[in-house]
Amino acid sequence: xxxxxNVSISKNRISSNIVKLGxxxxxxxxxxxxxxxxxxxxxRQLGAGSILIGLIEGLAESSSSIxxxxxxxxxxRIRKRKILVVIGYSISSVIKPLFGFSRNVIDVLFLRxxxxxxxxxxxxxxxxxxxxxxxxxxxxxxxxxxxGMDTLGAVAGPILAFLLLPLFKYNYRAIFFISVxxxxxxxxxxxxxxxxxxxxxxxxxxxxxxxYGKTFIFFIIIIGIFSLANSSNAFLILRAQDxxxxxxxxxxxxxxxxxxYALVSFPGGILSDKIGRKAVIITGMILxxxxxxxxxxxxxxxxxxxxxxFYGVYYGITECNLRAFIVDLSPEEKKATAIGIYHTTxxxxxxxxxxxxxxxxxxxxxxxxxxxxxxIAFISAFLLxxxxxxx
Numbered sequence: 001x002x003x004x005x006n007v008s009i010s011k012n013r014i015s016s017n018i019v020k021l022g023x024x025x026x027x028x029x030x031x032x033x034x035x036x037x038x039x040x041x042x043x044r045q046l047g048a049g050s051i052l053i054g055l056i057e058g059l060a061e062s063s064s065s066i067x068x069x070x071x072x073x074x075x076x077r078i079r080k081r082k083i084l085v086v087i088g089y090s091i092s093s094v095i096k097p098l099f100g101f102s103r104n105v106i107d108v109l110f111l112r113x114x115x116x117x118x119x120x121x122x123x124x125x126x127x128x129x130x131x132x133x134x135x136x137x138x139x140x141x142x143x144x145x146x147x148g149m150d151t152l153g154a155v156a157g158p159i160l161a162f163l164l165l166p167l168f169k170y171n172y173r174a175i176f177f178i179s180v181x182x183x184x185x186x187x188x189x190x191x192x193x194x195x196x197x198x199x200x201x202x203x204x205x206x207x208x209x210x211x212y213g214k215t216f217i218f219f220i221i222i223i224g225i226f227s228l229a230n231s232s233n234a235f236l237i238l239r240a241q242d243x244x245x246x247x248x249x250x251x252x253x254x255x256x257x258x259x260x261y262a263l264v265s266f267p268g269g270i271l272s273d274k275i276g277r278k279a280v281i282i283t284g285m286i287l288x289x290x291x292x293x294x295x296x297x298x299x300x301x302x303x304x305x306x307x308x309x310f311y312g313v314y315y316g317i318t319e320c321n322l323r324a325f326i327v328d329l330s331p332e333e334k335k336a337t338a339i340g341i342y343h344t345t346x347x348x349x350x351x352x353x354x355x356x357x358x359x360x361x362x363x364x365x366x367x368x369x370x371x372x373x374x375x376i377a378f379i380s381a382f383l384l385x386x387x388x389x390x391x
Contacts, residue, residue, distance in 0.1 A: 014145050017133040020193045021126065022149030027186035028089060029150050030094055033157030034164075036178040037254035039099075039108070040234040041247055042172045049104050050238065056105070057232035058351035060112035065347020067120030072340025075125040081336070085129070086190050088122025091115070093183035100176035123343055128336035129195065131327050140277065144188070144269020147320040151262035153182075158255030165248060170313045212338070215388055216329040220345050222383045223322070226285060227349035229376035231357035236295065236311070239366060244301040257308040257315075264316025265371025269324070271317070277325040278387060285316030285381035292374035296367040 043053050071088070075081045095115040100109050110342075134142035161175050168174035240253060272280045287310060294307045323339060330338030351372075360369035 004156025011180035014142060015029075015133045017148055018130055018142050020189065021133075022132060022146050024089070024186050024193065025146060025190045026148035026153035026156070027182040027189065028092070029153030030157040030160070031093070031153075031179045031181075031183035031186070033154040033159045033254065033258065034175055034251075035064070035096060035099060035157075036233075036249045037237055038161060038172045038175060039112075039249060040237045041241065042101045042102075043105060043108060044238075045172075046102075046105050046108070049358075050235075050361040051245050051355070051358040052105060053231065053234055053238070054354040054356075054361075056112055057234050058107045058354035059109065060116045061232065061354070061388065062351040063113045064116035064120035065344040065350075067117055068124050068343035068347065069337070069340035070345075071121045072124030072128070072207075072336040072338070075128060076334060076336045080195070081125040081129045081132075081311035082190075082193060082195055084125040085122045085193070086187070088118045088120070088126075089183075089187050089190055091118030091121065093118075093187050096183050097177050097180040100173040102173075112224075120332055120343075120347075124336045127207045127323055127327075127339045129193070131335050131339075132322060138273065140269035140271075140273040140321060141266070142269070143270075143320040143324045144266040147269070147316075148262050149266040151258050151265055151316075152247075154253045155262060157182075157256065158251035158253075161251040162248065162255065165251070170247070212330060212334070214336070216326075219329060219384075219387050220341060222380055222387065223342065224345050224349055225383065226377060226380035228353050228356075229288070229345045229373040229380070230346070230350060230391065231353040231373060232350065235354075235357055235361065235366075235369075236308070239295055239298070239370070240301075240304045240308075241368070243298055243304055245304055252309055253305065260309050261315045261319075263318055264313050268317035269320050272321045272324065277321045277328065278384060280317050280321050281325060282381050282384050284314050284321075285377050285384065287314045288318070289374040289381070290379035292370045292377065296370035296374065 034195055040053060043056065044240070048056070071084050075084050092115050095111055095118065098111055099108065102111065130142055131139060157179075160178075164175055164178065165171075237250060240250065241247065244275060245253060268280060291307055291311045294303070294310075298304055298307060323342065326338050327335050327341045357369050357373070360372060
């Protein structure tokens with residue numbers, strides 16, 4: 001075991017710092033996922049169609065990503081991760097209950113946009129703390145544990161929403177108000193997290209791709225292509241409702257997805273430490289394609305649950321390993337910037353991806369829209385075979 005800057009790091013154990021960050025993410029996602037599965041339904045109540053929902057979700061995620069790369073670079077530059085993470089969590093916590101005051105679609109757009117800015121500020125510095133609180137040979141395990149805790153919160157949130165909805169006569173606004181409680185707990189817990197180990201090398205002042213190898217750049221290009229297939233999850237919720245899943249069970253369906261996601265995340269990280277991240281990510285992309293082809297043809301509510309199960313498996317084996325792989329491919333002194341570049345690539349492209357999904361849904365049909373995304377995912381998995389340098 002190593003002890004660097006008061007953070008104990010072991011090859012086979014998760015450090016206490018990562019455990020604390022795990023609980024921060026647990027309460028944050030409890031709050032977020034009390035709201036998220038209800039927002040598409042709430043937007044439909046306000047009169048939004050598929051194109052407008054795609055526009056709102058795309059803009060929200062893009063706003064998050066614009067801030068991810070700059071917060072990552074800034075934390076590398078000033079060597080202060082924690083303050084940015086606290087600011088990011090605080091912004092999101094303040095905004096969430098305000099959804100309950102929304103009068104129209106514009107209000108929801110503004111609040112989603114602002115709440116995602118908080119996520120953008122905190123994500124890359126937080127991931128850098130995780131990387132700096134673990135050894136390279138156990139990094140997949142560390143990210144997998146954190147993602148698992150994050151996702152357990154994403155299970156608790158929908159279950160709370162499911163239980164509370166009947167008590168408040170299916171008033172979505174009441175759920176939005178209550179979501180502030182776990183969000184506030186997360187912010188308080190963040191003050192107990194320590195900075196990760198210090199990097200001695202001086203970080204460049206410029207925000208650029210200089211210092212990154214061709215393998216890193218090629219991988220980012222592939223992630224950009226894959227992101228065209230990765231439109232907002234709101235469309236999966238709308239598809240479930242259209243196929244016949246009742247609104248009360250939508251949060252439960254989202255919670256079920258997150259249970260699978262949580263159970264798979266940690267073993268998925270361990271698996272990538274043993275057989276290589278690239279093989280696991282390729283498998284995940286292929287599974288994503290198959291799931292989207294399934295959503296293109298689904299007819300029964302029971303089949304929707306089946307598809308959400310495998311969608312959770314995809315997330316569990318892929319999400320944490322994408323970030324760990326980015327860290328593996330980047331220079332030691334530019335980890336947070338690299339994570340920010342990755343998140344920004346994904347988030348900026350989710351805007352046109354979600355808008356395109358909404359247009360294809362509206363002007364052709366949902367089946368074609370999901371089939372298009374599945375095809376792009378297959379192409380991305382094929383291209384990833386040619387990434388060199390890491391397993």
